[in-house]
Amino acid sequence: METARETKPEIETMAAGFRALNDNRRSFLASGSSEFPKDARALIFKPSRPVTTSGTARTKGWRLVFERRSxxxxxxxxxxTGGGDTLTQVELTFPTLQSAIRYAERQGLAYVVRRPVDKAVAPAKEKTVRRPDRPSHAFADAVLERLGLAALQESYGRAMDGAAIRDDASGPATWPNPMDVTRDPALSLEAKRSILMNWAWTEYLADQATNEGMPENGRPSRLCDVEQALLALEREVKRAQAHPVAGRKAA
Incomplete structure (x- = not known):
């Protein structure tokens, strides 16, 4: 019999950038594929106390379950009552919210974090988390600011938003070196910016997994190479803008 649970107002928020504490499973970045179906959507939440008891034994930690797909x-x-979706039978327990989030990101899962609302805080709007295979604008802004290109944050945001429409290729899977992206004459400026920023995100996630002791990701980081390619691209753009006539003759 299903146990009745206390209903509380809840909010769903995006949480990213945390380091996992207990996950030693294979990274989807290393294997190239997730252990879960592409349409799987995880829900991360903190269990609430059942209304039938005052005990809190099963309310410690955080749970990761999957939303029903059929x-x-x-x-x-x-x-x-039955169903054909076996993912609904999967329930994972994590000691902290951060470890649950890092597990979902490594598996390439779309996920939602549901937090109990603080009584002193008004309910916030629900936010659905993007799939973590593409960088957020916050990540891109941080990279650009570090490289001294903060003035281009809006331009890179537009380039990243149009990546799906252009069907931009994956950087690591298509070009042997990040600098090759900047030299590819078949790519538009927006495509180059989006591809390089996606490549930077991939390297960042791989570095995070390596730092957490995952030996299959123990390879030299290429994040520096990607950042150098970004700088080279923007130097070329600036040079072309300063000498438009020469740039047209060269073309």
């Missing part, structure tokens, strides 16, 4: 059905002979 409707349940009633078995015609016995009247039992």
């Amino acid at each position: 409707a349940p059905f009633v078995e015609p002979l016995m009247g039992y």
Whole structure:
């Protein structure tokens, strides 16, 4: 019998950038694929106390479960409720919110974090988390600021937003070196910016996994190479803007 649970106002928020504490499973970055289906959507939450008891034994830590991907059905002979989605039977427990988030990111899962609302804080709007295979604008802004290119944050935001429409290729899978992206005449400026920033995100996630002791990701970092390619690209753009006539003749 399903146990009734206390209903509380809750909010769903995005949480990223934390380091996992207990995850030693294979990274989807290393293997190239997740252990879960592409349409899987995880829900991370802190269990609440059942209304039938005052005990808090099963409310410690955080849970990761999966939203149902297909409707349940009633078995015609016995009247039992069944379903074909086995992911609904999976429930993972983590000691901290950070470790649950890092696990979801490594598996390439779209996920939502549901937090109990503080009584002193008004409920916030629900936010659905993006898939972590593409960088957020916050990550791109931080990279550009570190490279002294903060003035281009809005331009890079537009380039990243248009990546899906352009169907930009994956940097690591298509070009042997980040600098090759800047020299590819078939790419538009926006495509180059988006591809290099995606490449920077991939290297950043790989570095995070290496720092957490995952030997399959123990390879030299290429994040510095990607950042140098970004700087070279913007130097070339600036040079072309300063000498537009020469740039057209060279073209």
